[in-house]
Amino acid sequence: MTSPLSALVSIISSGVEALESAYAGQGIAFPSLDEPFRPGPLDKDPGVVSATRLIVAAAHQIIATVRPPLEVVLECGSAMHMPAAIGLAVDVNVPDVLKDAGPEGVHVDEIGRKVDIDGERLARVLRYLATRHISKEVKPNVFTNNRPSSILVKTRPLEELKSNKMTKYDGAPLAAIIGHMTDDALRSSVYMGTYLKDAPHGVNAPFNLAWNTQASIWDWFEEPGNEWRGRRFINAMSGGGERFPPKIFIDGFDWKSLKDDSVVVDVGGSVGTVVLTLLKEFPHLKFVVEDLNKVIEERATKFWAEQDPQAILDGRVTLKVQDFFETQAVKQAAVYFLRLVIHDWSTPKSIQILKNLRDAASPTSKLVIFDSIMPYACADSDSAGPPPPPSPLLANLGVALGGFITSMDLGTMNLLNGQERSLSQFRALGKAAGWKLESVKPGMLAAFQFAVDTE
Ligand SMILES: C[S@@+](CC[C@H](N)C(=O)[O-])C[C@H]1O[C@@H](n2cnc3c(N)ncnc32)[C@H](O)[C@@H]1O
Numbered sequence: 001m002t003s004p005l006s007a008l009v010s011i012i013s014s015g016v017e018a019l020e021s022a023y024a025g026q027g028i029a030f031p032s033l034d035e036p037f038r039p040g041p042l043d044k045d046p047g048v049v050s051a052t053r054l055i056v057a058a059a060h061q062i063i064a065t066v067r068p069p070l071e072v073v074l075e076c077g078s079a080m081h082m083p084a085a086i087g088l089a090v091d092v093n094v095p096d097v098l099k100d101a102g103p104e105g106v107h108v109d110e111i112g113r114k115v116d117i118d119g120e121r122l123a124r125v126l127r128y129l130a131t132r133h134i135s136k137e138v139k140p141n142v143f144t145n146n147r148p149s150s151i152l153v154k155t156r157p158l159e160e161l162k163s164n165k166m167t168k169y170d171g172a173p174l175a176a177i178i179g180h181m182t183d184d185a186l187r188s189s190v191y192m193g194t195y196l197k198d199a200p201h202g203v204n205a206p207f208n209l210a211w212n213t214q215a216s217i218w219d220w221f222e223e224p225g226n227e228w229r230g231r232r233f234i235n236a237m238s239g240g241g242e243r244f245p246p247k248i249f250i251d252g253f254d255w256k257s258l259k260d261d262s263v264v265v266d267v268g269g270s271v272g273t274v275v276l277t278l279l280k281e282f283p284h285l286k287f288v289v290e291d292l293n294k295v296i297e298e299r300a301t302k303f304w305a306e307q308d309p310q311a312i313l314d315g316r317v318t319l320k321v322q323d324f325f326e327t328q329a330v331k332q333a334a335v336y337f338l339r340l341v342i343h344d345w346s347t348p349k350s351i352q353i354l355k356n357l358r359d360a361a362s363p364t365s366k367l368v369i370f371d372s373i374m375p376y377a378c379a380d381s382d383s384a385g386p387p388p389p390p391s392p393l394l395a396n397l398g399v400a401l402g403g404f405i406t407s408m409d410l411g412t413m414n415l416l417n418g419q420e421r422s423l424s425q426f427r428a429l430g431k432a433a434g435w436k437l438e439s440v441k442p443g444m445l446a447a448f449q450f451a452v453d454t455e
Pocket of ligand 1: 218267268269270271273290291292295322323324325338339340341344
């Protein structure tokens, strides 16, 4: 019988063979870890993505299996250094300083001078990162970007990055995500234990303890002095949006089946990036993008003025201020959809949002929720996901798939008292708000389609 270790090795071998043959088929070499990232034709290829996931899942499981348990738990227990280190590097613009360094690299004294940090101390932070394959130490105390660190380069000149907090993350969604996670979210995560153990009265989320505020993170972003954080978050979200292949939204519902001029409402839609995708494919529909006042008045208006002003003039797209906790003003829409909204909210609040849509719906209205499905780390008979991966991999592929979702789950709890949900939790959520789950399209983001529940 094959041992678990040998089974894991064969998963890795066949995955590597699949990757190498896909790259050979395109006449290109597999990208080197030492080279800066450049987009390639196979980056989103489904076969490559799936082989990569299996390799990553198996490699992590091999490490957990063969590594002495003491080392495993010590690495986990000291993992707080990772967000602290990568967050600092991004905050003081180290990847930007290394942008053109090439294989020769830059001595840490020079990096330190440019980013205003003592070189010797900075070297320790960069070495921690290089030891974990984020940047490379090419000679003692000389560093350069590698594939992962190169994607953290921002778009503005160094002097502007240092002097203008507001524009610092514009056009740099990945640096913005890391900035948000290693600052707003990192500090909140420290309070997760207190929040769960003590359940302090009237505190919505660990975020409120960490930042000593009663406000929701959305209102907090708007407070004087925090505007740059709000702008960083918007930049981070724009990257989050672009991360998803448009196919998820185009195929997530049978939009073609809707009659001409049917109204589709993007609830909590931010600037309306999903609507922009859908409008291109389904110009026979009318769209409404709803969000809070500032988002609509400032950001969404600017976004559409740049992206497709004609759609606004033609009335194909309407931007509407709508608090989703208030009565929904657009009645009897063909479809109400929410992307990455419900996971921000606790179950009672989510039910309230969905009930407001149910109250506005016609008997034929549909509700579509684009969110992740929380995959259990073990087999689940009520799963809409793909068939289970080969043994002995975890059912959710460990960090390769479940890693991101479980991390988002704690992130939404720490910042918002939100949560990622399993299929049965989504079904129950809909039911409590008067919606019946009709179908689920699994994927990087699942599309849950609900109809009005008449039972
Ligand atoms: C995580 S973002 C998702 C945005 C968008 N659906 C997307 O996928 O890009 C959550 C959105 O909910 C909006 N939001 C928060 N509270 C809201 C409320 N009470 N009513 C309407 N929108 C709200 C935020 O302004 C933000 O744009």
